[in-house]
Amino acid sequence: MPDFESENRLRRIAGCQDLEQLKSIRIAEQQKLEEELHSSDSPLLVNRLNKLHDGIISKAVHLAENDLARKGHGAPPVPYAYLLFGSGGRSEQTMHSDQDSGLVYADSLDAGTAERSRTYFTQFSEAVVDSLLFLGYPLCEGKVLSSNADWRMTLDEWRNKLDGWFADPSWESVRYLLITADARAVTGDTGLAAQLQEHFYNELANHPSIAGRMLENTLRHKVLVGFFGQLLPERYGSDAGTVDIKYGAYIPMVNAFRLLAVREGIRATGTLERIEKLQQARALSSEEAEEARQAFAFVLKMRLIGKIIPAQLGRELTVSLKESLKAGRKIQSKLQGEMKHRFGGR
Known part of the structure; x- marks a missing residue:
């Protein structure tokens, strides 16, 4: 059954021209959802709330991309996917969830494109994180953020990172693997996220001892x-x-x-x-x-x-x-x- 209320919210978000307008929509729409808190079916309410978050975050990503283009940085050199982890990856965010994010972008065929990609996505991720902070999404205390180079990599770099975590079953490595298990692409090239997920499960099958x-x-x-x-x-x-x-x-x-x-x-x-x-x-x-x-x-x-x-x-x-x-x-x-x-x- 179509959720016309959520569809209308997403249309308003899609029409936003700047962050100020986007912030106003987030505040107004969350207030409406808070009023439903005690009377609404909980999975439906959580679903509506997370559709709102997805729409807000996706729009912020696209506004950051447009802003970089206006400043002369051009379009993204290669395809990318903006990732959510934690409650965002599970589509279980609350009214006040923080940012848990990452970025995966395509590998480059030459050194020049690779360098342009590194520079571009560093600036891009910082812009997105700052934009979401302005919109009311606090920074992750554990620094699981796309602006942190540890969570912003090419697909091959991500694969190598996962290989290292699987090979070193320390407490931190296992924690990072469990975080990655909740990864979801909120916008961008979902195929990149799917390839990252495929590598995760292949490596998991190759390291059965990590389960303990x-x-x-x-x-x-x-x-x-x-x-x-x-x-x-x-x-x-x-x-x-x-x-x-x-x-x-x-x-x-x-x-x-x-x-x-x-x-x-x-x-x-x-x-x-x-x-x-x-x-x-x-x-x-x-x-x-x-x-x-x-x-x-x-x-x-x-x-x-x-x-x-x-x-x-x-x-x-x-x-x-x-x-x-x-x-x-x-x-x-x-x-x-x-x-x-x-x-x-x-």
């Missing part, structure tokens, strides 16, 4: 629910008494379903789509998949609200939250059992 390290990283964040199903709020500091939905529910579930999907060679990046594909691959039973869908959809909605105080939730929401957290803990237990069985881990 991925499990260790994945289980770092625990679901905040006790043995008897009680909520586990923050105990200290200014957030004492609150439940951190992002790190206590959302991130653990994202991590678990991402790893299950990666193991099965599933290329989807969104968590709900990963759950669907896992059911199709029979890596999850229909009962497990349905429980996971309901739990994750609820967590997505609560994540839009942010840190919550359990006492203020009311009985119905508290029960739903507990059930969702129990489902998250169940999937983590499934992974822990697999870790012990396959890799002799804890």
Whole structure:
């Protein structure tokens, strides 16, 4: 069924002439979506919000490209794809998500084009990151940004980088591989992103031992629910008494379903789509998949609200939250059992 509201938003974004106009549209449209927060179906709301983000980011990229051309830098020397990682790559951004970005561009046939490409895409990426910062997207604290040369490379350089991470199963390398598993092209030559993804999965198949390290990283964040199903709020500091939905529910579930999907060679990046594909691959039973869908959809909605105080939730929401957290803990237990069985881990 067509989502005419989202289509109208994207048409308004496409007609923007500058960043000021684009910023006004983002503020106005997010306010409308925030008003729907408590009454809307959560996957639909998240889908609409992320279509808005995709439209805003894509337009900012194109405005930066046009601005460089006006300043005499010409058109991009070779094709490129602008990548999103993290919640952007999964199409699960909130109202206030930060930038997690990268860039892959085509390899050059000669040294002159290669040098022009390096210079152009350095300026281009810096312009895009600055534009998105102006539009209200904070910088990634971990510097996963297209303006950082570590995340802006030719396709061959990206392949070599992945090869190095797979060959060195350190904690940082595994973290970078898991970040890359969520990569999605928001605009540009999607074929470049597809080739990067293809190399990732080929190398994963060639390094089966990396899966054990991925499990260790994945289980770092625990679901905040006790043995008897009680909520586990923050105990200290200014957030004492609150439940951190992002790190206590959302991130653990994202991590678990991402790893299950990666193991099965599933290329989807969104968590709900990963759950669907896992059911199709029979890596999850229909009962497990349905429980996971309901739990994750609820967590997505609560994540839009942010840190919550359990006492203020009311009985119905508290029960739903507990059930969702129990489902998250169940999937983590499934992974822990697999870790012990396959890799002799804890």
